[in-house]
Amino acid sequence: MSAVPLQRVSYAEQPSVREYELKAVYLYNFLQFVQWPESRRTVSKDGAMVIGIVGESPFGEALADLQADVRRSGMKPVRIIQYGPYQDHMDFGECHLLFVSQTEKGNFRRIIARLKDSPVLTVADTENFISAGGMINLVQSGGKIRWTINRAASDRAGLRLSAQLLTIAVRIVEGP
Amino acid sequence: MKFRDMTIGKKLTVLLLGAGAAAVLISCIIFYVMTTAHFRQSYEEGITGLAQVIARNCEASLAFRIPEDAERVLASLSVNSSVKYAVVRDQAGNIFALYGTPPGGDTQKPDDPSDKTVPGFLKVSRNITVGGTVIGSLTLFDDMRAISRNRLFALSMMLLVVLISLGLASLLISYMQRLIAEPILSLASSARQISQQQDYSLRAEKQGNDEVGQLVDSFNAMIGKIEKRNAELFESEKRFHTLVDQAVDAFFLFDPQGVIIDVNQQACASLGYSRQELLSGMTLSDIEPGGRDGELQQKPWADLRPFAPITCESLHQRKDNTHFPVEIRMGLQEISGHSFIMGLARDISERREAEHEKQKLEIQLQQAQKMEAVGHLAGGVAHDFNNMLQVIIGCGSLLDMQIENNSPLRSLVIQILNSAEKSADLTRQLLAFSRKQVISPKQTDLNRLIRGIEKLLMRLIGEDIEFKTLLSERNLTVTVDPGQIEQVLMNLCTNARDAMPRGGQLSVSTEIVQLGEDYIAANIIEKPGLYAMVAVTDSGQGMDEATRQKIFDPFFTTKEIGKGTGLGLSMAYGIVKQHNGHISVYSEPGRGTTFRVYLPLTEAAAEGVKTVAVAGPKGGTETILVAEDNDEVRGLMHSVLEGFGYTVVAAVDGENAINRFDEFAGSIQLVILDVIMPKKSGKEVYDHIKEIRPDMKILFTSGYTADVINTRGVLEENMDFISKPVTPHDLLAKIREMLDRNSLD
The missing domain is CATH 3.30.450.20 (PAS domain)
Known part of the structure; x- marks a missing residue:
């Protein structure tokens, strides 16, 4: 899957690719490496999974490109929902993955609380996300983008994270 | 392989x-x-x-x-x-x-x-x-x-498996080999052992009930059969070997060159060789006379062909060089490529003897038949003739009565009567000879009979001849027809008279004698026992051997024609034989003749004799010289004396007697001399001995009665004499008496 966007990327070139193109791919990949509970396995008929972005999307065209690539190459389709800045009435229930933009830094807890441990993978690339109860936080490490994982959060949501995610993770936190 | x-x-x-x-x-x-x-x-x-x-x-x-x-x-x-x-x-x-x-x-x-x-x-x-x-x-x-x-592991495993398999296989093989090969090898070894030792009583051991076991069973059965068969063969061979070995005839097995290969017991016995000697390379030539000297002319076995046996007669020579005749049957056999000749030899000496005997008997039979035939003829003629004679005599007698004494016709009548009488005598003799005369035997005292006809005999023999009787004191009772015996005596005296034309002596003596088996063997008498013997001895011209042989033949006479009929002695012979007696003659030319008539004593008389019979003759161990020219008599005396323990020196004539005496002079204790011997007479020997050993005891023997010899001046009064034939008993008694009679005198 990553072969599509990464055709342009060679082994040593990861850091120079636009950050959010890469992160878009990561999000899509996360979908592959996480197991949702039975009730959320497939939402729509075409088996597409849903990525929601809350806050200001840093991805630009990357997600749309990703989506197109995915469609073209016949991979598992994905839908993107741009929620915009957080508002309390927002229902993220149809998302499998929710990316919380940096702009919503102050709403981390609220958003997490809003989700109420429903099986939505919460991903951000901002500090304190994990301590706010977020599940995955993308970080830079050794010139590569890795992440920190809050396992307690994912456990509460009933999400099973692949061991490989855990292996690659820079840090695994057990709470909150 | x-x-x-x-x-x-x-x-x-x-x-x-x-x-x-x-x-x-x-x-x-x-x-x-x-x-x-x-x-x-x-x-x-x-x-x-x-x-x-x-x-x-x-x-x-x-x-x-x-x-x-x-x-x-x-x-x-x-x-x-x-x-x-x-x-x-x-x-x-x-x-x-x-x-x-x-x-x-x-x-x-x-x-x-x-x-x-x-x-x-x-x-x-x-x-x-x-x-x-x-x-x-x-x-x-x-x-x-x-x-x-x-792969390496697998290969190693393979190798291990292979090795283990090989190991197991080897074990298995050696076990199987033992299991299979061993019984077979054991059987083979048994077979070899049986074969080498020729011992068929052994059996192979059965080790299992498999095929080899069956083989062992079959093998043992076969060996058992062989053993049995061997035993049977051995028995059979033994049987046949015994048959041959103990056969009555002599059996020889020899090769074509005549070398003896095998013989049986009879072969050894008949030839006098041991088995070893016969098989030591002797040939058939060695056992035929002349064969040893290479003079054998024919070798009948050289031409033998198989299945064509021959029979021939030959002589075999014993080890001591004596011969005996044999009938040989020989055959050629080929066995396993070798030729053998088998011969069976039968000793036919007995057969020969029997043949000779038979011939002799046949001649005797012919003789007897001839005599019988003549007798019948003569009897027939005499009978008829007798009747006619009676007529002649009768008429003659009547004529004699009717003619006056001094008639010239009278002498004619007397001549007729005389001739007729003589003819009658003749016919009587003929009739007697032909045994047609009826005999009526009765118990007769011989001595009395003789005394009864003494006068008649004296008249018969005439005056020129001196007549003497010497009768035994014993009772000589015989069962005879007296008239016939008188006839016999008369004939004998007539014969004696005719032998002494210029006179001489005639004596008649009687005795009892015991005749034994030897007399039976010599065909003289049929029954042994006691006999009365009457001897008529004359001092006439005697007769030679040839005449003596024929003396009893009918019509045999030494007289001229017209003198004597030749029937007298035949008649006497016939009469005596009829009385189960015997008549014998002893004679030498120029020395006279003695006829002896033996008649069986009656039982009563015999009993009488027996009661006074002396004890059995005693023997002795002295050395005795016996001089006797007659082989049989000498032989008889020799064996009798030796049989009773004496040592005998024999001499066959007078000269021999002198030589023998000189040889053994020291050891001889008694001499028996025949008075009449060739070369030197008994008297001459007597003189010779007496010169050397004046005290030597000498006993004279002779066929003549003692008195005759005496009167002819041969013996002196007190010389010891015993007359032949000598009964063993008397001989032994006499010499014992002489030997015991010693310088007591």
């Missing part, structure tokens, strides 16, 4: 090993192939599984483009040291992560995404997929050392 000729052990070895090896080999190969294939498969599966796991673990790494993690995962391959090289490539084929060094050295370029297969290396590739989409690939290269190890 042909397979058949190999030992069972080797055969078993070859077969079992061959089969076993093939089986083991096939199994091992299959095992090997299957093991290695299975192992390879498992191994590949394992490596594939490994690749699978690693690929899975690289999914995120590859998806998230974080090669370090993939490399870390790949690094875990170092645990499995057999994976030499692993590469994760992205979908474009670019290398994402590496581990190890690519095999094949320079030929392998990591940038080349084809990842060519390298020989000796197992290449396993797996796609890395995320979400059902292939995002890359993982390729592993395994050096397959495990497979090699496994």
Whole structure:
């Protein structure tokens, strides 16, 4: 899957690719490496999974490109929902993955609380996300983008994270 | 070597090993192939599984483009040291992560995404997929050392299996060899032992009930039959050998050159050789007379052909050079390529003797028949003639009565009567000879009978002849027809008279004699026992051997024609024989003749004799010289004397007697001399002896009665004399008496 966007990327070139193109791919990949509970396995008929972005999307065209690539190459389709800045009435229930933009830094807890441990993978690339109860936080490490994982959060949501995610993770936190 | 000729052990070895090896080999190969294939498969599966796991673990790494993690995962391959090289490539084929060094050295370029297969290396590739989409690939290269190890292991196992199998097979073979070969070899060894020792009472040991066991049974049965057959053959051979060996006839086996190969007991006995001597290289020539000197003219066995036996007569010579006649039957046999001649020899000396005897008897029979025939004829004629004579005599007598005494016709009548009387005498004699005269035997005292006809006899013999009677004192009662006996005596006296034309002496003596078996053997009498003997001795001209032989023949006469009829003695012979007696004659030319008539004593008289019979004759151990020219008489005396313990020196005539006496002069104690002997007479011998040993006891013997000899001046009064034939009893008694009579006188 990553072969599509990464055709342009060679082994040593990861850091120079636009950050959010890469992160878009990561999000899509996360979908592959996480197991949702039975009730959320497939939402729509075409088996597409849903990525929601809350806050200001840093991805630009990357997600749309990703989506197109995915469609073209016949991979598992994905839908993107741009929620915009957080508002309390927002229902993220149809998302499998929710990316919380940096702009919503102050709403981390609220958003997490809003989700109420429903099986939505919460991903951000901002500090304190994990301590706010977020599940995955993308970080830079050794010139590569890795992440920190809050396992307690994912456990509460009933999400099973692949061991490989855990292996690659820079840090695994057990709470909150 | 042909397979058949190999030992069972080797055969078993070859077969079992061959089969076993093939089986083991096939199994091992299959095992090997299957093991290695299975192992390879498992191994590949394992490596594939490994690749699978690693690929899975690289999914995120590859998806998230974080090669370090993939490399870390790949690094875990170092645990499995057999994976030499692993590469994760992205979908474009670019290398994402590496581990190890690519095999094949320079030929392998990591940038080349084809990842060519390298020989000796197992290449396993797996796609890395995320979400059902292939995002890359993982390729592993395994050096397959495990497979090699496994192959080696499999080979080792094979080898081990083969070795163990070989070992087991060898054990099995040696066991089977023992199991199979041993009974067979045991049987073979038994057979060899039986054959070598020729001992058929042994049996092979049966070790099991299998085919070899059956073979042993059959073998033992066969040996049993051989043993039995051998025993039967031995019995049969023994039987036949005994038959031949103890056959009555002599059996010879010899080769075509005449060398004796085998003989039986009779052969040895008849020839006087031992078996060893006969088989020591003697030939048939050696046992035929003249054969030893090479004078043998014919060798009848040289021309023998098979199945054409010959019979011939020959002589065999004993070891002591005496001969005996044999009838030989010979045959040629060929046995196993060798020629043998078998001969059977029968001693036919008895047969010859029997033949001679038969001839003699036949002649005697013919003689008797002749005499009988003549007798019948004569009797027939005489009978008729007698009747006619009666007429002549009767008429003559009547004429005699009617003619006056002084008539000239009277002498004619007297001549007629005389001639008629003589004719009557003649016919009487003829009739007597032909035994047609009726005899009426009665108990007769011989002595009285003789005294009764003494006067008649004296008148018969005339005045020129001196007549003497010497009658025994004993009772000579015989059962005879007296008239006939008188006739006999008269004939004998007539004969004596005719032998003494110029006068002489005639004596008649009687005695009792005991005639024994020897007299029966010589065909003189039929029954042994006591006989009365009447001897008529004359001092006439005697007769020679030839005349003596014929003296009793009818019509035999030494007189001129017209004198004597030749019937007198025949008649006497006939009469005496009729009375179961015997008549014998003893004579020498110029020395007179003695006739002896033996008549069996009646039982009563015999009893009388027996009651006064003396005790059995005594023997002795002295040495006695016996001089007697008659072989049989001498022989008889010799054996009688020796039989009673005396030592006998024999002499065959007067001169011999003198020589023998001189030889043994010292040891001789008594001399028996025949008065009449060739070369020197008994008297001359007597004189010779008396000169040397005046005290020597000498007993004279003669066929003549003592008185005759005496009166002819041969003996002197007190010389001891015993007349022949000598009964053993009397001889022994006499010499014993003489020997015991010694210088007591």
